[in-house]
Amino acid sequence: MAETLKVVVTGAAGQIAYSLLFSVAKGDVFGKDQPLELLLLDITPMMEVLNGVVMELMDCAIPLVKNIVATDDPMVAFKDVDAAFMVGAMPRREGMERKDLLKANVKIFKAQGQAMDQVAKKTVKVIVVGNPANTNGCILSKYAPSIPKANFTCMTRLDQNRAQAQIAAKLGVSNEQVSNVIIWGNHSSTQFPDVAHASVTIQGKTMSVPEAIKDDSYLNNEFIKTVQQRGAAVIKARKLSSAMSAAKAACDHMRDWFVGTGKNWVSMGVISDGSYGIREGLMYSYPVKIQDKAWTIVQDLKISQFAREKMDATAAELSEELDAALAECEA
Numbered sequence: 129m130a131e132t133l134k135v136v137v138t139g140a141a142g143q144i145a146y147s148l149l150f151s152v153a154k155g156d157v158f159g160k161d162q163p164l165e166l167l168l169l170d171i172t173p174m175m176e177v178l179n180g181v182v183m184e185l186m187d188c189a190i191p192l193v194k195n196i197v198a199t200d201d202p203m204v205a206f207k208d209v210d211a212a213f214m215v216g217a218m219p220r221r222e223g224m225e226r227k228d229l230l231k232a233n234v235k236i237f238k239a240q241g242q243a244m245d246q247v248a249k250k251t252v253k254v255i256v257v258g259n260p261a262n263t264n265g266c267i268l269s270k271y272a273p274s275i276p277k278a279n280f281t282c283m284t285r286l287d288q289n290r291a292q293a294q295i296a297a298k299l300g301v302s303n304e305q306v307s308n309v310i311i312w313g314n315h316s317s318t319q320f321p322d323v324a325h326a327s328v329t330i331q332g333k334t335m336s337v338p339e340a341i342k343d344d345s346y347l348n349n350e351f352i353k354t355v356q357q358r359g360a361a362v363i364k365a366r367k368l369s370s371a372m373s374a375a376k377a378a379c380d381h382m383r384d385w386f387v388g389t390g391k392n393w394v395s396m397g398v399i400s401d402g403s404y405g406i407r408e409g410l411m412y413s414y415p416v417k418i419q420d421k422a423w424t425i426v427q428d429l430k431i432s433q434f435a436r437e438k439m440d441a442t443a444a445e446l447s448e449e450l451d452a453a454l455a456e457c458e459a
């Protein structure tokens with residue numbers, strides 16, 4: 129059997145973690161033969177709740193889980209970890225934008241970056257879920273300078289899954305028949321869900337999504353807005369933010385990072401190297417391919433004027449967020 133993999137989940141007493149931990153524990157992410165040590169981090173007042181989660185994880189009696197550590201100490205939680213799901217942060221309520229969480233959440237990521245820098249493996253693979261996810265991801269990486277920047281990512285997979293599901297429903301096909309939908313930019317209402325390069329296979333024939341949908345007005349308006357506003361729509365209906373779908377997306381993201389993407393691409397927030405004219409250093413969602421646990425940005429896609437404007441608008445929001453977050457961290 130493989131060596132035990134150490135996986136930390138922060139915000140482990142919260143609602144996303146409640147779904148996420150079950151999927152991780154039963155092998156959906158790292159494989160059905162991969163033994164796991166689960167490190168669960170939350171804040172001190174949540175330790176009793178967290179203890180209940182630990183009891184339930186034990187009661188699942190899952191053979192892959194070799195050890196569970198529940199703690200309020202980041203230095204314990206991040207010690208020698210191989211993979212980190214950074215979920216612990218305040219969620220937004222109805223009427224808020226995700227960037228309204230910046231003041232409350234960004235310092236969490238500064239402190240956790242500093243702890244990771246000291247005790248995590250230098251190969252740790254990190255997904256930031258807590259909002260504003262892209263900017264928190266940048267801050268985490270900044271305060272963990274001994275860990276390569278490529279190891280820090282943030283989650284836009286939920287947006288990708290939402291976009292894919294909207295297209296599949298519109299065409300009356302199943303989700304796996306739709307591929308290569310792209311989310312550009314920020315996990316916010318300025319994100320750009322782009323299907324110009326996406327394809328769909330219907331009755332054995334593969335064609336581009338715009339060709340199959342035959343309704344550019346829908347794709348350029350209602351479709352984009354639905355995906356951009358989906359998180360808010362869930363909050364309005366549930367009075368709580370997405371949790372089951374967020375946990376599923378975090379699993380998809382991390383599984384693809386460990387296993388690879390094959391010929392398709394997926395969207396992840398990664399630290400920009402300037403690709404597609406985006407400011408270097410922003411955590412911007414791009415289409416990526418993954419092989420041997422390393423991602424590369426899909427290059428040379430043809431960008432229309434319509435797309436260019438949307439990609440730049442979401443980059444401008446990210447620039448503002450990052451500047452505000454850096455000021456907050458230095459205050």
Ligand SMILES: NC(=O)C1=CN([C@@H]2O[C@H](COP(=O)(O)OP(=O)(O)OC[C@H]3O[C@@H](n4cnc5c(N)ncnc54)[C@H](O)[C@@H]3O)[C@@H](O)[C@H]2O)C=CC1
Pocket residue numbers: 138139140141142143144145169170171174215216217218219220236256257258259260261283284286287315369370371374
């Ligand atoms: N990127 C994405 O696509 C999505 C991101 N989110 C975000 O994920 C985050 C978590 O959401 P939920 O689980 O619904 O919230 P929740 O409130 O149910 O759970 C958050 C947990 O984090 C804990 N926490 C707070 N500060 C912490 C710290 N310093 N260290 C460790 N744990 C800490 C809280 O005590 C709580 O148990 C929110 O910021 C939410 O907006 C939610 C859905 C999708």
Ligand SMILES: O=C([O-])CC(=O)C(=O)O
Pocket residue numbers: 219220226259286358359360362363369370
């Ligand atoms: O909308 C929110 O605040 C939670 C979230 O990030 C999402 O559901 O995409």
